[in-house]
Amino acid sequence: MSLVITGTVAFDAIETPFGKTDKIVGGAATYAGMSASYFYNKVKIVSVVGDDFSAENIDVLKKRGIDVEGLQVKEGEKSFFWAGRYHTDMNSRDTLITELNVLADFDPVIPASYQDCEYLLLGNLTPQIQKQTIERLEKRPRLIVLDTMNFWMDVAMDDLKEVLKMVDVLTINDAEARQLSGEYSLVKAAAKILKMGPKYLIIKKGEHGALLFDGVQVFSAPALPLAEVFDPTGAGDTFAGGFIGYLAQQGELNFNTMKNAIIYGSALASFCVEKFGTEGLTDLSEEKVRARVLEFVNLSSFVIK
């Protein structure tokens, strides 16, 4: 039994109104894996880096107990690199550099030891690689969560629709839900998207929280209002990792557990954005996470007599 996560493991260079980093360890699988590791101790990563990714860099994952057997290291090649600059509102950003490097011809190899995969998170990557990953697992996992973005809707919509048929949960943001469905109303968008394959749809709204749809019920999760957002990089991946990590821990898959999983995922994301890069995800504890989750409870609870 394990939780397998595919996605990028990469270098990021980030600039926000609060500061600037050199190349630091980032990538969807990194954030998601670190986040999931606070809930579940069998987290395994499928990804690829170049030989510029040092043993020390890999230690960021290993320290969180993450299995990196499926992390290919390509000799003589360079890791995926992204550089971006956030605007004052922290909601919009400019991409300054995108170097695909090893990602250009990434072929996801699933180690034999990963075939016990029960929970699969397909982090943001080409829909084709996401599909290959599912196909290379001998047994269909109990739960498949797919994260994607507008870019793949622009350049690979057909591939994306193929893989959508194969997953249980889709996580996208509100603009992406509108793009994917062609509907402005999120209620109508959700109805259309749920017909494309997923049983559950999570619409992420950043500082406005998230919505969960299953075709019958709707859940609206709040976001924690934060005084300081230092670096939003990886918030969505951290959310997805916390979400599936919590579900793996609970072992129960229904609407109510998904609601809580969204709260736990949001709590982890709130830690993530308070510091630069993955720094906010390095030294959490069960107590810290629980205290943060209780903040979400206080934030949104009301009693109608």
Added chain:
Amino acid sequence: MSLVITGTVAFDAIETPFGKTDKIVGGAATYAGMSASYFYNKVKIVSVVGDDFSAENIDVLKKRGIDVEGLQVKEGEKSFFWAGRYHTDMNSRDTLITELNVLADFDPVIPASYQDCEYLLLGNLTPQIQKQTIERLEKRPRLIVLDTMNFWMDVAMDDLKEVLKMVDVLTINDAEARQLSGEYSLVKAAAKILKMGPKYLIIKKGEHGALLFDGVQVFSAPALPLAEVFDPTGAGDTFAGGFIGYLAQQGELNFNTMKNAIIYGSALASFCVEKFGTEGLTDLSEEKVRARVLEFVNLSSFVIK
């Protein structure tokens, strides 16, 4: 004991992707008054119209049991008129026509019978008129709620800051909170605004719900995801009216009652946007409102073990 509401009583002509109206009865005090009337039966309006506003038009208010003694009818003058067109997203709109007419020299006269005012809602109007209204009440009401908008921040910031010192609750949207405080983070914005006078700040976020701040606690209220929004006109006024109407009904002024008041206000606003103009506010019942409020409960409740 009564709930006094100032604001416009006016004609609107509305165009949305779903249709178009001729001149229909609108205005901040109309929406707020109708909304409040579902919770409290002593709602009194202070406003002004021209003689183009027929007895039938005034009946829209009277039918809801609203006291119109403070509604001045100016012979030979015309009512305030606004025409607007909403974009497909329903969040942005173009103002096509604004005719101030009677509003240009509105002098709010408080009838003697209104001096029992315990709850005062200062709907969106010039800050100067809002201030005059407070000053013309012999006894300071138990609760003063102020609604305003970016326009007054642009043209009458000093006046606005004067009246802010005199009120208990301020309701504005997120962009306005940022403009008023000069802070992007809503947490920081709230802290600054609460130093300007109000004890409570409500930040309205439209389809993303609302936040309530009192300087110590924060409450995040969800918005009901709707399949169809026909006409957003008056949603904010309806919210404010439902909010203060519920508080007047309960007679209790604390953070927990305010939380519920926000849910009731949001429920009324959700009815408002489902139809054109004030139509959604004409034939509600206690049962309908309660059922809608329970939808908000289901939408946002979760249980952490």
